Structures are given as structure tokens and as C-alpha cells.
Amino acid sequence: MYRQEPAKRVRAIDSKKHWAGVDFKQLFYPHRLNFYNTPPTTEITLDEFEQWAIDRLRILGEIESCLYRNMTAAELQDVIIKKLQKDLLPLGANSAAGGGSKFQDSKIAKQQDERRKDHYSHYTLRLAFARSEDLRKRFLATETILFKLRYNSDDTQERQAFIESLGFDWEFLSVEEKVAMREDLLAGTGTKSNEADAVFEAGFFRVDWEKVYDLVDQRKVLLRGGKAYVPESQQSSLVIAEFTARLEKALEACLLPPQVFSSRRRNRSLTISTQLTARALPRLDEDDRLIPILNHLSRGFIAPEYNTSMTATTLNGASLTAAVIDDLVQYFPMCMRQLHTTLRREKHLLHNGRLQYNLFLKGIGLSVDEALIFWRKSFSRIDDDEFQKKYRYNVRHGYGLEGTRRNYKPMSCQQILTDRRPAANQVHGCPYREVAIDNLVVGLGTMGVSDRDVIRHVREDIEAKKYHVACSRVFEHTHAKELKREKEAGGWSGGLTENIIHPNEYFTRSFGLKNPGSVEATNAIAPPASGGSGQSMEMD
Amino acid sequence: MSDPNSPKEDIALPDAPATPQEFQDADFDSASDSDSPAGKIDVKTEPQTDPPEPASPAKIEIKKEEGGDLDNIFKDEEEEDFFGDDDDADFLASEVGAVSIAPGSGPSDPQVILTFYQRLFPFRPLFQWLNHSPIPCHDFGHREFAFTLQNSAYLRYQSFPTMELLRKEILRLNPSRFEIGPIYSANPRDRKTLHKSAFHPLSKELVFDIDLTDYDEIRTCCDKANICNLCWNFITVAIKVMNAALRDDLGFKHVLWVYSGRRGAHAWICDKRARSLDDAKRRAIVNYLGLVKGGGQAGKKVNIWRPLHPHISRSLNLLKDRFENDILREQDPWRDNERAEKLLQLLPDKTLNDALRKKWDNHPSRPSLNKWADVYDVAKTGVSEGLNPARLKESREEVVLEYMYPRLDAEVSKHLNHLLKSPFCVHPQTGRVCVPIDERDLGAFDPMAAPTVLGLLGEIDAWDKAHKREEKVDDYEKTSLKPYVDYFKTFVNGLLRDEAGVKREREGNSGNSMEF
Numbered sequence A: 001m002y003r004q005e006p007a008k009r010v011r012a013i014d015s016k017k018h019w020a021g022v023d024f025k026q027l028f029y030p031h032r033l034n035f036y037n038t039p040p041t042t043e044i045t046l047d048e049f050e051q052w053a054i055d056r057l058r059i060l061g062e063i064e065s066c067l068y069r070n071m072t073a074a075e076l077q078d079v080i081i082k083k084l085q086k087d088l089l090p091l092g093a094n095s096a097a098g099g100g101s102k103f104q105d106s107k108i109a110k111q112q113d114e115r116r117k118d119h120y121s122h123y124t125l126r127l128a129f130a131r132s133e134d135l136r137k138r139f140l141a142t143e144t145i146l147f148k149l150r151y152n153s154d155d156t157q158e159r160q161a162f163i164e165s166l167g168f169d170w171e172f173l174s175v176e177e178k179v180a181m182r183e184d185l186l187a188g189t190g191t192k193s194n195e196a197d198a199v200f201e202a203g204f205f206r207v208d209w210e211k212v213y214d215l216v217d218q219r220k221v222l223l224r225g226g227k228a229y230v231p232e233s234q235q236s237s238l239v240i241a242e243f244t245a246r247l248e249k250a251l252e253a254c255l256l257p258p259q260v261f262s263s264r265r266r267n268r269s270l271t272i273s274t275q276l277t278a279r280a281l282p283r284l285d286e287d288d289r290l291i292p293i294l295n296h297l298s299r300g301f302i303a304p305e306y307n308t309s310m311t312a313t314t315l316n317g318a319s320l321t322a323a324v325i326d327d328l329v330q331y332f333p334m335c336m337r338q339l340h341t342t343l344r345r346e347k348h349l350l351h352n353g354r355l356q357y358n359l360f361l362k363g364i365g366l367s368v369d370e371a372l373i374f375w376r377k378s379f380s381r382i383d384d385d386e387f388q389k390k391y392r393y394n395v396r397h398g399y400g401l402e403g404t405r406r407n408y409k410p411m412s413c414q415q416i417l418t419d420r421r422p423a424a425n426q427v428h429g430c431p432y433r434e435v436a437i438d439n440l441v442v443g444l445g446t447m448g449v450s451d452r453d454v455i456r457h458v459r460e461d462i463e464a465k466k467y468h469v470a471c472s473r474v475f476e477h478t479h480a481k482e483l484k485r486e487k488e489a490g491g492w493s494g495g496l497t498e499n500i501i502h503p504n505e506y507f508t509r510s511f512g513l514k515n516p517g518s519v520e521a522t523n524a525i526a527p528p529a530s531g532g533s534g535q536s537m538e539m540d
Numbered sequence B: 001m002s003d004p005n006s007p008k009e010d011i012a013l014p015d016a017p018a019t020p021q022e023f024q025d026a027d028f029d030s031a032s033d034s035d036s037p038a039g040k041i042d043v044k045t046e047p048q049t050d051p052p053e054p055a056s057p058a059k060i061e062i063k064k065e066e067g068g069d070l071d072n073i074f075k076d077e078e079e080e081d082f083f084g085d086d087d088d089a090d091f092l093a094s095e096v097g098a099v100s101i102a103p104g105s106g107p108s109d110p111q112v113i114l115t116f117y118q119r120l121f122p123f124r125p126l127f128q129w130l131n132h133s134p135i136p137c138h139d140f141g142h143r144e145f146a147f148t149l150q151n152s153a154y155l156r157y158q159s160f161p162t163m164e165l166l167r168k169e170i171l172r173l174n175p176s177r178f179e180i181g182p183i184y185s186a187n188p189r190d191r192k193t194l195h196k197s198a199f200h201p202l203s204k205e206l207v208f209d210i211d212l213t214d215y216d217e218i219r220t221c222c223d224k225a226n227i228c229n230l231c232w233n234f235i236t237v238a239i240k241v242m243n244a245a246l247r248d249d250l251g252f253k254h255v256l257w258v259y260s261g262r263r264g265a266h267a268w269i270c271d272k273r274a275r276s277l278d279d280a281k282r283r284a285i286v287n288y289l290g291l292v293k294g295g296g297q298a299g300k301k302v303n304i305w306r307p308l309h310p311h312i313s314r315s316l317n318l319l320k321d322r323f324e325n326d327i328l329r330e331q332d333p334w335r336d337n338e339r340a341e342k343l344l345q346l347l348p349d350k351t352l353n354d355a356l357r358k359k360w361d362n363h364p365s366r367p368s369l370n371k372w373a374d375v376y377d378v379a380k381t382g383v384s385e386g387l388n389p390a391r392l393k394e395s396r397e398e399v400v401l402e403y404m405y406p407r408l409d410a411e412v413s414k415h416l417n418h419l420l421k422s423p424f425c426v427h428p429q430t431g432r433v434c435v436p437i438d439e440r441d442l443g444a445f446d447p448m449a450a451p452t453v454l455g456l457l458g459e460i461d462a463w464d465k466a467h468k469r470e471e472k473v474d475d476y477e478k479t480s481l482k483p484y485v486d487y488f489k490t491f492v493n494g495l496l497r498d499e500a501g502v503k504r505e506r507e508g509n510s511g512n513s514m515e516f
Ligand SMILES: [Zn+2]
Pocket: B219, B221, B222, B226, B227, B228, B229, B230, B231, B232
């Protein structure tokens, strides 16, 4: 953990005299849910400032890694709300703390403390993550999910009270309008006939479609003339969209260019005040205690990435040449086999396929010179001139030698699954997602997977959209012998349950298992920073 | 990750004009200028110092007709520096009108393209289209342009305070084509000196790209870069389906369809509301509209639930009418029994499929029209007991959608900062001008008859020969480009009218609040 000097633990001193005229009364939190419209106004200790933020960060980090593993909403709910939140950031409902007796008063006090922690930690992380666009996006995404999970687990009545407190003006359809549009309204929401009456009775309201773009995204709402006709049951997506929109705006406001701010804060107290959004940053810059904390916090939120610098040892020092790629295909995950096979068959690969495969090869340790030889030979139907003109640049670009000279990382499963889905004539992407199941089974056969049980499980994984699980399952099956041996030897601490989240990880593991002793203890995948523990906060 | 502008691949050369027309004896009057009679190149125009009165909406029509003067008002010393010296400009000015195209020039001959920019490219309407107002503002000045030069170099983040400066730079660089990107929060040319957070895309038209290569597994008439009138039907019907959704569902009004010059069409949705959509909302629209999903090896590409969403049932109605003619008769995709397997793959009942297979094996090369009818007829004989008639009907609907529903290139539409080729560019391989498609008469558009750059220059030549010199007629009016430019102008006027309304609303009565 980040250590503090004892001297800095001093409770923040009274700053009211410096902020004459500003009302700093303690906020009362009537609801469990919070839109975080109002910045905190009262002081907290530096310990609280940091510890609360770290607790929240662990939750957000876990959300991110759950998403990464393609968990379903129900699984997320279980992991985050039932397990993590309970320890790190509990939030009791009003109903849990009636009112009246002394005992209940203390319960209310506890509940208010919980809500205050939720409130402050949110704002601290806002500050920490407002600094780069990437962090901002991830903060926005994970906070939205946290809100959604809480929203869905909230008591119905308390949730309704919370919604009413937000003061949206939703335009409800009159009975006549509703009747006139009945068929379209129901079809628009995909309502089956057995539920039609109930949905119809509950009512619909009309909003600009942008407000419910997630429903538009899923084609689950009727659109007419730029308005969406939303069934009352879908109120949640409106609320959540509003939460996201407001938070996004607030995060952008954090980015306003620093303004000169009068130096009233000479008193060294720590006040998370109303200035904490737009104008807090320059103020905080002066505070030598906060900046390191914020820096640590933002660094604690780093996604697992394949670290190419580690791969020099992948093949035990032997340098890779273009000629040996064909021999290595046996260790490739299906996505890369598919690209390789297509390349050999067609003597060509389309742009996105080249991109995915080139970075993968770079990741396994193929040098740029060898990569150029590999691609040049593979594209055997074209002449040198055309290759130089059309493809050389792209290969080198992937190695960070052209253009912006960005060092592109090999694509992770997540990127492969979500970036640029393949069009009709393309073969990149994740085959577990993109290839029709019957063709996939044929492909599995060529990898030596014909066990009916395994295939059945793979089918189920795919139906549940857990493509990486399908891939991991295939890995386990095709490496069963080696994994068993390894387990018996107690060599690998990763356990038998493989969880492939990166094609290069697949390769490294596969090669290592099939060629014991050849791979040094590669730790090629940086551990997810969240990892369910706070240890990643220590790095500096 | 990847450069959104990675070169298009697998380029084939289809129907490029064979022989150029005569230009060697061109005898043009040096006064003729492209589309703006008052907009002659003259960098020595004195900068006017008085700021202009903000145009009241009522004056828009007049100002538009007046030509280049407004643009020059904002010219200052800085811009002069920016674009080199006067000699450079004189050199350009002297070239206007002095057209002599060597015999044997192709459509991508630099001299041909340059002449096209000089004499025909409608810079003024393009400026108004992107500027949303008669007076140059950030909507134009902070807009990214990207040029593909004749040597294939690619220049991004170009921007221009005025139309005249854009025009001058295009004549100087003579790009083989150029693309239009978003309006940024600051001048794209300053991006390196700005903090990252101060430079980000603010708005851009919502765009769509439909390309016939995405129909290769379906169309039988052509493949790759080749097209004919039969496969253009896919585009025509796609435009109809898209228009209905964009207008009736999403509430957009200003939708411009543009021929992409070879084998597809682009849509530019220009409403203010569309321009300000962020990536998440663009993605939502793409997913709302996108129906045909999955790569080359995916089996069934249309997966929808019932009841059909009103957008899908409406689309289906639009498509059904054309299915028999466009698909069954003209494409005839299942005539080969091997290819008919693709139809069977989409049907729900194995026993029925076996019966159909048997029947078709006895009738090799049975036309798709008959095979399609067979599906019902054989089903009616009760060959399969387990057959669910409702499911069969649904499958048939899904077949229609899989074969005719618009196939969108999703990546183009999802991102605010994606660049798209400007209307009225010339396609380097075909020489065809990327003209707007008049959506009131979609059936009349024939991509094979779209104007080519060489044809147009020949038309100017012919017109000049037949008419007296004194007549002052814009070059584009002498050519078959005229209806397309006129259509574009009408479109832009409609947009400007609405835009003025929006502005008036926003600014209330405070007349002087426009920013420059
Ligand atoms: Zn064709």
C-alpha cells in the first residue's frame, strides 16, 4: 500500500473560515443509489481519501476483468454485488434501517457513512481518471455497470423514489395514442403475444431516441420520427443512459484548461469541495500529498496486456525465422490457424487478417526482417514491385517502423472479438464467434478435437457467447496429457482451469507444454491489475 | 487500431473509358472558371477589414448567388504565408482555361484531373454544404480534409478557413481524390501544438457505405470490382430500405446519396442532430439497421426474433416486391444444385430438404424461380410430418432478407472521426464522377452512365465549338454534370434553410453572437 508519513494523517482542519459564505453542511443521502450530481463538500482524512478510493477501484477493476471474461449479467451481479461490494463498499437499503429507536438511529448513521464513502470514492476516482481519454472511457464504462448492477438489485419501491427524485420529464402516451399504435408498439419491443396485454397496460412513454440508444442498439423499441416509444418496464435503460450521459459530461468538464485560481487554500487542509470538478485540478496540483495518490490510483487500473518485450525468451533464445512458422502452427489457437491456412491456400490475406496475424507473429518473436520475408513469400502470386508498394509498409507499420511509429501490441481476444467483425469474404476475428458451428466442428477436427463431449461443450459455450471459454476448453483438451503431467510435477501454479484471454498466451502455453524445458517461466501476460487484490497499487 | 484509410485492396479495373476524346484542339476562353463566376483566383484581393454583418436568414439566397466575395473578407496575411507566394498563385491563375489534354490521356491523368477541378468541381456548393452558413465559420474552418496525391502520398489534417483557400490548395496539389472528416474542437493544423484534450472531433455527418463486394456471395452476374445493372439493383433497393429507416424512424431529413464512383454508394446524413451523434449512438444506429451478420463462413446470417420489429417488417415489404424479379429471375442464385444447398441451409426442416434435394437431383439446372416455388409446393404435399408451417414462412422471410437487405460496411459509420471520399471526386480507376443520386427517381440512376471526367471535358469542348464566345455560361452547365450539381445545390439549400432556423432558435435575438 501507499505509505503515508504520520504527519500527514492529521485530520483536515476546519476550513470554513476560508470559504465564508459557502455552506458546508453534511449532505444527507436519502437514497441508496446516487447520480453523483453534487460534489462532496465536507472534509475527510487523507487516509479515508485514499482507502475509500482503493476500495472502489478494486470493484471497478474486478468489473473490468469480469467483462473481459465475457461474464453474463447474472454472474456479474453475483461476483460484484453479492461478494465484492459487501466487503469493500457496502450500501444498505433504507428498509434495512427503519427509524425511531436508538438502535435504528445508529443503523441510519452507518448507512449514511456507507453512502458517504460511495460518494467520496466516486469523486476521488473521477479526479484520478479524468486525466487521459482511455482512463476516462474505462471509468465511465465500469461506473455505469456498477450503477446498473446496484440499480437492478435495489428495492423496487426505493428505486422508484430515487427515479422520481431525478425529475425527468417523460412524456407518457395518452390512451388513444396507445390504442392507435398498439401493434407497432408491441412489435417494436419484441413482445410475444402472451405478454402483450401486460406490457401494453403498463404504459409507454416517448423520448428522443438518443436517450435510449442502447434499446435502439438492440432494436427493442419502436422508433417514429426520431422518437423512441419506450415501455415502462424499460425505464431502467433510460435512467442508466442518463447516468452515463451526465457522468461523461462531468468527466469532460474535468478537462477544462486549468484556470488561475486564487490561492485561498494555503491552509493545507484537504477539502473536497465544489471546486473539485472543474477547477480542482490546478488546486490539487499544488498539493503534494494528493498528486502521488491520484497517480497511483490511475495506474492501478491497467488492463492486462500482452507484453512483447518478454517474448524474446519464448523459444529459449532460438531466433524465429520465416521458414519455421509452418512448423509452429500446431501451437496456434484456432483464429491464427485459420488465418495461416487461408494465407497458404489463397496466397493472400485481406487487410484486417494481415493486421491480426502480423501482430501475432510479432508477438511470438518474429523479427521485422523475417516478417517481411514471411509475407513476401506467402504472397506468391504477386511480384516484388507490388509487394513493396502495397504491403511492405503495412508489415513495417505493425512493427512501429512507419507512420506514427506506435508500438502496436498483439491483439488480445477481447480486441479480436470486438474490433472490426469480419465481412463476408474475410476470415479474421474469433472463429468461435464468426464461423458457423458445423464448419467449426470440421476445423476442430483438424486440430485433433473429435471427442463428442468436448464438441458438445464447445457448442454450449458458443451459444452462451463464451467464446474464450470454448477456446480454453479446446486448449485444455488438446493439452490434457501435458497439463496433467505438469500438475503432477507441481510446476505450474495456474491450476488446471485454463483461461485463455490472448492468442499469444495460447501459443506460449502450448509451446511450453509440448516442449517442456524450452520456455523459461515466462510471465508473458501482465496480471490484470485489478486481480481482486490491492497489490497492484504498489508499483511505482 | 488500423488506419481507417488503409488502401482498398484487390483492385481490378472494370469498365474504364477506352479511348479519350479529342482535346488537342481545345480553344477555351481564359475567363471560364469552374463553378463560381465571381470566384476567379486572385490572391491580390485586398483583405477587407470590416467584419460582416451576420447574414439574416432571409439574405441567404442572395449571398449564395453572389459568389466569392464573402470568402475573401477573412483573408489575412497569415493565410498568404500559409499557401506560398504570389508567383505560385499566378502560375495557377494562368493555367485556368488553358486546357490542352494530350491525346491518349486516361481518366487519372493528372492534367485531366486538374482541369476537372479548375472547371467543373462545384466548390461553392461543397463549401456551403460543409459550412452550414453563408459566412465561413468553424464548421468549415475546423473541418479535416485529407488528400490522396498523385504519388499516393496521403495528407491528413488539412483545413481551410475559406472555400477559396481550399480550392487553391486543391489546384496546387491536384490530389487524385480527397476525403472529408470531422469538425474538430480546434483547427486541425494546430493539433500538434495543442494539448490532447483540446483537440478532439466534435461532429460529422452520419455516413454509410454500401459496397457491392459485400454481395459477392450472392450476386451471380459479377464479382469483385465489376458491376452491371442487375447488381446495381441491390444498391437501389438498399437505398430505399435505408431511406425509410433514416427518415421515418430516426427522424432525419437531409439524406444525400452519392455514387462512390465504382461499385457502391455513400450516404451522408447531414441533419444537425445526426452530425452531433457520438460513437456510441452511431454504433446503436448501425446495429439497429444491420441485419446481415457474420463472416464468409457463417451459416445463416440473418437472425431475428418474432414478432418482427416494425423496421424489419417494413423493410421486408419493400424487398418482397423485388425479390422475384431481382433475385429469382435475374440473379438466379440456386440454379446449380450445389449452390441450392445454400437455400436449403436456411430452411428449417431436414425431411423437407431431403425431399427437395431428391426432386432437384432429377431436374438439373432447375431455375431458382421454380426451386423457390418448390419449397412451398413440396411442403404442401405433407412430405414432412414435423414441419412447422409458421416456421417455414419465417424462414422464407429470412431468405428474402439475407439476399436483399442492405449490407453495410459498419466500420465506416461507427466512428465520428472516419473519413469518407468527398462527393464529386473522380474515381481514379473508372474515371467516373462521384455524383449524387436523385433519390426521387432511384430507378433512373445508371452507374454505367454516370458522367466520366473525360466525357465531361469533351462536352465543354463541344459546347464551346457550337456557341459564341460572348455567352457567359458556367462550364458545368455545358455538360451532363449539370443535373447532378443542380440536385446537390437544391439539397444544400434545403439544409441551409433548416440550419438557419436552428441557429435563429439557438441565438434568440442576440444578433451578433456568431463566432469566427
Ligand atoms: Zn452484376
